[in-house]
Amino acid sequence: MQANVSKVLRWSAVDGPGNRLVLFLQGCNFACPGCHNPHTIGICDSCGDCVPACPRGALSLTGGKIAFDPGLCDQCDLCLRACPISASPMTESLSVADVLALLRANRPFLTGITVSGGEATVHAKFIAALFTAIGADPALAGLTRFIDSNGHLGPLGWQRLMPVTDGLMLDIKAFDPATHAALTGRDNAKSLASARIAQAAGKLYELRFLMVPGFTDSEAEIAALAAFARSLGRVRVKLNAYQHHGVQGAARDWPKMPRAGVEAAAARLRAAGVTEVVTPAVWL
Template sequence: MEKRATVSRILNFSCVDGPGNRLVLFLQGCNFNCINCHNPHTINHCNHCGDCVAVCPAGALTTSENNQVNWNQDVCTQCDKCIDVCLNSSSPKTASYNVTELLAVIRKNALFISGITVSGGEATLQLPFIVELFKAIKTDNSLSHLTCFIDSNGYLSESGWQRVMPYLDGAMIDLKAWQQETHRWLVGRDNHKVIASIRLLAEAGKLHELRLLHIPNKSDLDTEVASVARLIRTLPPSVQIRLNAFQHHGVVGEALGWDKCSEAQMESFYQRLKVLIEQTIHLPQVYL
């Protein structure tokens, strides 16, 4: 049987999720539990508790005879009230696709895009599906011109990366903190696998972009600039470094009380980093 994936969203066109204009698949589920997550409704899978059904003003959510919450995409107005009341960091607005079904979606857009990016949640939790999808793209004459990218938190084993490597054109990896204690507090896990993934992908020529998140007075990348720079200097000059500024968009709970990263704070971080590395550094375009 074909592999299937639980998809939270399909974005037909994006210019910020890898090089060029890309179709982006956002998969449901994550193995991090970031306090500052901008998409907390993608962390867990729906547990079908039914709390969201009563608050849906459009009647797009119903409960089946076997107590499963069903979502009618055609009726949904995307008001997100279901996400607002969910206590499970999830969403009932997901869909299951097999590889053939997603290839049909990709074909409709193939003339207008340069590639596919699989994101999340954490995309690599559904690695068998990704491998099958990327392989199908690479072996299809009408789609093989498309590049295949993964946007990941980097928490995948070496053996996992090796499975997808033959079909992978590039990866974007987030490094959220340097010190182990800070990383565990922020996301619930250490960063050993993340750094190992960064090095492995760089050695294979597959690391397209390293993303550094600046959360003033919370994360430690700005206070560990020298250590972060030593890692970056081991990477090929072609690897792009993208600085992300913490903002409140989509955030819930404790992190809403944290200070947002200002342009001045980001500029200070940038100035301290750029003198230590040769890679191109991209700054945020917008501060909300």
Template sequence: MNKSWAIVNKLLPFSCVDGPGNRFVIFLQGCNFKCLNCHNPYTISLCTECGNCVKSCPHKALSFINYKVIWQTSVCQQCDTCINTCVHHSTPMTYKYSVDDLLITIRKYLPFLNGITLSGGEATMQLPFVEKLFSTIKQTNDLKHLTCFIDSNGYLAKTGWQKVENIMDGAMIDLKAWDNDVHKSLTGRDNLRVKETIKYLAKINKLYEVRFLIIPEHTDLQDNAENIAKFLIDLNPNIRIRINAFHNHGVRGIAKKWSSANKKQIEIFAEQLKQNGLKHFTLPTVYL
């Protein structure tokens, strides 16, 4: 991947849930997990240029030229027919941004921003670009006050985090299951590296938040609150915890039939963590 540009799924100019303050969020395309409950499965893979989505577009916003799928944004109606057609967990509706392109866009909203967050997909899949963007921000006078955060599944190896730790202000890490086998069944990957990431980032004071998603009858987090609390308290007793509630709106496949988490289930898990010594929680404000 050329470090000077990135494949971007979406830009969100303002967010108050992706790190501290008001943040400009960049959603990068591509992920190394295949979560059964993913609400954005079209962000998992890069486009294979197979062209199967072209004929499906009812607005003729897609064309196939020189074995490449071309997306005409001016014609597109955002109906998502192409996304629903794609069998590769991808989308033709992505953007190619250079670092300079993004800085121009960021400056449009600069007076209102506290920082930048890279999300996905999985942002660390395009790590060379992350390095380039963050280092440029830190070296640019009118931007260097912005904090640089990564929202990640935590699967990046320690050597990868070491490449960005000096230009990154913090990371939010998802721990999707406590047991390795449960984690693998949900995501396709084990969680050993995720736990190592949490430990390492806590050690270097770059772990901003650990996030949990409660999926009734499918995650094992609720049954391992004591183990989770001990693991995190040994790293930092003041660690921030965000608990999210699964909902089945927008998911595909088997997870479409899974039950959504309710307020009581979330509060029970939070209380279990609290009884075992954790203090700082953010809970959902809306349940679907």
């Protein structure tokens, strides 16, 4: 089984507990105007529009398929700007066996693997096959298997994934349905249900909430976050602050989320009984 991978980070200390290999899978079921990696949303259909945009000749159409030569690429990102569907021609197709080999090569340095995106669960079958294979491999014993997700997956999908997953980091983009739709193009019901499913299975590692000024920094949104977190029982909540890095289009004009606003929200959550609240470690 194969998946389209936009990036592999061999070591990361910010994508779950410990030191983790992170697999960023291509494709997302949300269309967030404020996305920090918009080129991970679409799946390349080999239209060829990016080929003439590449100044290094790293892209070509071969047999009707886009071909990428990483040896010629200088990472100027001009192809990403040329793509009409927020895809990237610079992905690679990795098999479960390829990822197992990467994990074995880096095993002494790793706590686990995190599968992220795009939206990881768009590739639920691949993740289930990968996590099952990791669990069955004696050379990889002890590695934890995490998913970083927007939660837009139904109960049947989680039935497949939950037994082989050790932890879920779940983004809730907004509680007000209209705000969620404006920020993602989708309803939030599945994401909220996914949090409950993961918590019931003892696998909800962290609930993440991105504070975007004018959208999700209101008293009502923070009160709804507090009520939802409390309804789950004991849960770790991580507040993130909207920044402009990687963002394209009109969302570049949205204001950045100030540190004081995030710290005030964290204080409100703690006062409301949410005991474990994490704020960004680094402010840019």
